[in-house]
Amino acid sequence: xxxxxxxxxxxxxxxxxxxxxxxxxxxxxxxxxxxxxxxxxxxxxxxxxxxxxxxxxxxxxxxxxxxxxxxxxxxxxxxxxxxxxxxxxxxxxxxxxxxxxxxxxxxxxxxxxxxxxxxxxxxxxxxxxxxxxxxxxxxxxxxxxxxxxxxxxxxxxxxxxxxxxxxxxxxxxxxxxxxxxxxxxxxxxxxxxxxxxxxxxxxxxxxxxxxxxxxxxxxxxxxxxxxxxxxxxxxxxxxxxxxxxxxxxxxxxxxxxxxxxxxxxxxxxxxxxxxxxxxxxxxxxxxxxxxxxxxxxxxxxxxxxxxxxxxxxxxxxxxxxxxxxxxxxxxxxxxxxxxxxxxxxxxxxxxxxxxxxxxxxxxxxxxxxxxxxxxxxxxxxxxxxxxxxxxxxxxxxxxxxxxxxxxxx
Amino acid sequence: xxxxxxxxxxxxxxxxxxxxxxxxxxxxxxxxxxxxxxxxxxxxxxxxxxxxxxxxxxxxxxxxxxxxxxxxxxxxxxxx
Numbered sequence: 001x002x003x004x005x006x007x008x009x010x011x012x013x014x015x016x017x018x019x020x021x022x023x024x025x026x027x028x029x030x031x032x033x034x035x036x037x038x039x040x041x042x043x044x045x046x047x048x049x050x051x052x053x054x055x056x057x058x059x060x061x062x063x064x065x066x067x068x069x070x071x072x073x074x075x076x077x078x079x080x081x082x083x084x085x086x087x088x089x090x091x092x093x094x095x096x097x098x099x100x101x102x103x104x105x106x107x108x109x110x111x112x113x114x115x116x117x118x119x120x121x122x123x124x125x126x127x128x129x130x131x132x133x134x135x136x137x138x139x140x141x142x143x144x145x146x147x148x149x150x151x152x153x154x155x156x157x158x159x160x161x162x163x164x165x166x167x168x169x170x171x172x173x174x175x176x177x178x179x180x181x182x183x184x185x186x187x188x189x190x191x192x193x194x195x196x197x198x199x200x201x202x203x204x205x206x207x208x209x210x211x212x213x214x215x216x217x218x219x220x221x222x223x224x225x226x227x228x229x230x231x232x233x234x235x236x237x238x239x240x241x242x243x244x245x246x247x248x249x250x251x252x253x254x255x256x257x258x259x260x261x262x263x264x265x266x267x268x269x270x271x272x273x274x275x276x277x278x279x280x281x282x283x284x285x286x287x288x289x290x291x292x293x294x295x296x297x298x299x300x301x302x303x304x305x306x307x308x309x310x311x312x313x314x315x316x317x318x319x320x321x322x323x324x325x326x327x328x329x330x331x332x333x334x335x336x337x338x339x340x341x342x343x344x345x346x347x348x349x350x351x352x353x354x355x356x357x358x359x360x361x362x363x364x365x366x367x368x369x370x371x372x373x374x375x376x377x378x379x380x381x382x383x384x385x386x387x388x389x390x391x392x393x394x395x396x397x398x399x400x401x402x403x404x405x406x407x408x409x
Numbered sequence: 410x411x412x413x414x415x416x417x418x419x420x421x422x423x424x425x426x427x428x429x430x431x432x433x434x435x436x437x438x439x440x441x442x443x444x445x446x447x448x449x450x451x452x453x454x455x456x457x458x459x460x461x462x463x464x465x466x467x468x469x470x471x472x473x474x475x476x477x478x479x480x481x482x483x484x485x486x487x488x489x
Contacts (some may be wrong), residue, residue, distance in 0.1 A: 082447070092482050093451050100447070119460075131456050134472050142456065151462050164462040182448075191468075196462060216471065225471045236413065248417060259471045261433050272417045273441060289439060289489065290421045293431060302431040303424050307489035318413065333489045335434055336477070340486055365481055 010028075021069040027388075028404025030060040032089050036396035062402075078104040087216070088127055095142070097124035111155045119147040120142075125173065133190055134259070135222035138174040143187065145170050165195040191219035206238040230268070248272040263295035263302060278404040284312040305335040317348055321376045324348045337364040349395025354375040367391045380408040434475055440465040442487035449479035449488065 033056075063082070068078040087095065100121045107114040130139040149166040170190040193216065200210035204366040212231040218224075233251030240246070253267040253396045270290040277283045291304040309331045317324035326346050331340040344358035356372040367390070374384035386402040438449075443465040450458045450466060457472035458479065466487075468479075480488045 084451075086474060089417060092448070092478075094454065095451070098451075129454070131454055132474070133456055147459065149462075157479075162462070166459075168459065170456065190456075194459075216469065218471075227469075228488055246414070248413060257471060261431075264433075264435075270417060270420060272414065274414060287439065287441065288421055289437075290424055291437065292424050292428060301424070301428045303428040304435060305437070305489055306421055306424070308421075309439075309442075309486075318416045332489075335430060336436060336480065336484075336489055338480055338489050342486070360486075362481075365477075409471045 007208045007340075022408070023068075024064075024066040024406075024408050026062075026404060026406045028062050028402040030062060030086065031057055031401045032060065032086070032398065033057045034089075034396065034398040036398070058087040058089035060084065060089075062404075074107055074109050076106045076108075078102075078106075080104075087126075088380065094129045094131065095123045096127040098122065098128075113151075113153040115149075115151040117147070117149040117151075119145075119149075121145040121147075123322060130175075131172070133172070134225050135218065135220065136174055136188075136190070140172040140174045140188075143171040143173060158202040160198075160200045160202070162198040162200075164194075166194040168192045168194065189220075191220060193217045206236055208235040208237070209233070212237065224258045227255075227259075229253045229255045229257075233269075243277040246272070246276040246298065252344070262297065264293045264304070266294040266296070267304075268292050268294070269314045281315055282312070283315075284310070286310050303335065307338070308332040319348060321382075322346065322348070322354055322374075324354075337362075339363055365393055382406050435470055436468055436473060436475060436477065436480065436488055438466050438468060439487045439489060442485045444485050444487075446484060448482045448484060452478050452482045454478065 063083040064081070066078065066080045066279040068076065070076050080100075080102040084093070084096070084098055084329055086093070086096040098121060100119070102117065102119040105116045113287075123142050125141050125143055128141050131142055133140050135328060146169040147166060149164070152161075152163045154161045168191070171187060172190060173187050195215045197211070198210055199213040200208050202208050210231075210233050214227075214229050214231070216224055216225075216227040231251050232255045233249060235247070235249045237247045238245065249269070249271045251269045253269065255265050255267050268291070271288070273283040273285060273287045275283075287307070287309040289305075289307045291306075293302050293304060294300070295302060309329065311327070311329040313325055313327045315323045315325040325345075327342075327344040328366070329342050331342075333339060340360065340362040342358070342360040344355045344356065346354060348354055354374045354376070356370075356374070358370045359365075360368040368388065370386065370388040372384055374382050376382045383405045384403075385403070387399070388402075389397065389399045391397045419485065421444065440461075445464050445466065447460070447466070450460075454476060455472045455474050457469045457474075458466050459469070461467035468488075
């Protein structure tokens, strides 16, 4: 049996090699330091296994690998794997040891698109923070997450159809904590099904009308966390010329869920994105997204969120490896304290060396400064040193230094 | 095109000025800005974020507790 598997693997490997294989890999060593006095300052959830704060620097490795190739005519595949290993620290992660693997198989022809995906995210529980899963009274620790998804899109003249289904299984342990003593229980599963369908009709080359349906079923009999909606919308998408493009969308959703307020039953989403080029060097876009709802009981409209983003980029040197550019932008999002200004400069220095510097300032949340020096050995291979410093509004800071390499082969 | 843009912005201004804020806010992800890095999935304390049909992150509103951690971590500022 083992020989057969090995022979099959060898055949698959040779087959893939013959039909073209592209690999992308990025590996980095990370050093993390913080001056936070309380874990709640920067960690995502409760961390009962860390009672005192160790502000000494911590090390970690982040390895991302992607392989893609053609299996047969119209059939392609992608295998992605992200491995993160770190000392238990207060970096922005739920887990300090996880492996995220994804296998995607695509079939595409002129009128149909089909995707089959299986994703597996495995955790080391000893290096994983606690989660709060709705419907589960106790804090939980994730062991493994399985996502099995199917996505189909078809074009039939002016009609389009999109169908999606995802079965999500979370394997976790739940713990009861009483008077500083931790009692471990058996493993349990949290299972959810997410499904989505959309039918659309192209009224003209620019206008599209669509209806959609979404259904989420919490299979653990937590009916309270089931969710469904029906949507109807209109989209305008047009590239007027090389310099101007506009995409807008207005959608009404009729929501049906128990765990969220009734005031969001009638939900309106408006999106607009205008892209503008000024010659070959200047480009920019403006995005506006509005979410609002109508409450029947109060006979009143409410605003959920407004997001306006302006973004300008000036490219002044185009090369094989990377452009040299300056970028500035602003994001206005008052409802979620998300107001933000940001800027970035990427400058070619000499002999394949680039320097990138960026700053991001969110007045109510944080200020981040970053700098990166990257050396391109060839256009497809580089090594880099990156430093990212963040000062949070609660006066804690964190600094991440990464030394890495990016390879395409 | 200018009329359409003007109408949408006027609509937004009217909503902003004329409507009260909803009692329970919510976070959503701008899929055109999301780069599918998965940082938000790795930080969410409620296990509320997962990749959707187009490979972009999506927030399950029935699980989200509006802690806002994902807003801080997103490298593309796609969460609003």
